[in-house]
Amino acid sequence: KTYTCVDKDTCIACGACIVVAPDIFDCDDEGLAENILPGDQNLGIVEVPEELLDSLDEAEDGCPTSSIRVSASPFQDPKSEK
Ligand code: F3S
Numbered sequence: 001k002t003y004t005c006v007d008k009d010t011c012i013a014c015g016a017c018i019v020v021a022p023d024i025f026d027c028d029d030e031g032l033a034e035n036i037l038p039g040d041q042n043l044g045i046v047e048v049p050e051e052l053l054d055s056l057d058e059a060e061d062g063c064p065t066s067s068i069r070v071s072a073s074p075f076q077d078p079k080s081e082k
Pocket of ligand 1: 006010011012013014015016017018032033059062063064065066067068
């Protein structure tokens with residue numbers, strides 16, 4: 001399983017991830033990237049679908065500030081979120 005979220009503290013809104021993985025990332029009101037998988041809210045709690053893993057790899061490799069975080073386990077416990 002694969003989970004991802006954007007570290008908005010380091011994202012510089014370069015937009016590369018949104019170009020290579022538009023099904024996973026889009027920009028928020030401030031232009032920073034975030035995980036847009038349904039239900040994720042950039043918490044890194046929704047499993048990235050298999051068919052999007054290639055684009056996730058590309059986004060992770062292409063981010064100039066290494067702000068795309070990827071993990072085999074959820075970044076937060078979904079139950080702890082409102
Ligand atoms: Fe931000 Fe990196 Fe995407 S800087 S917009 S997370 S490619």
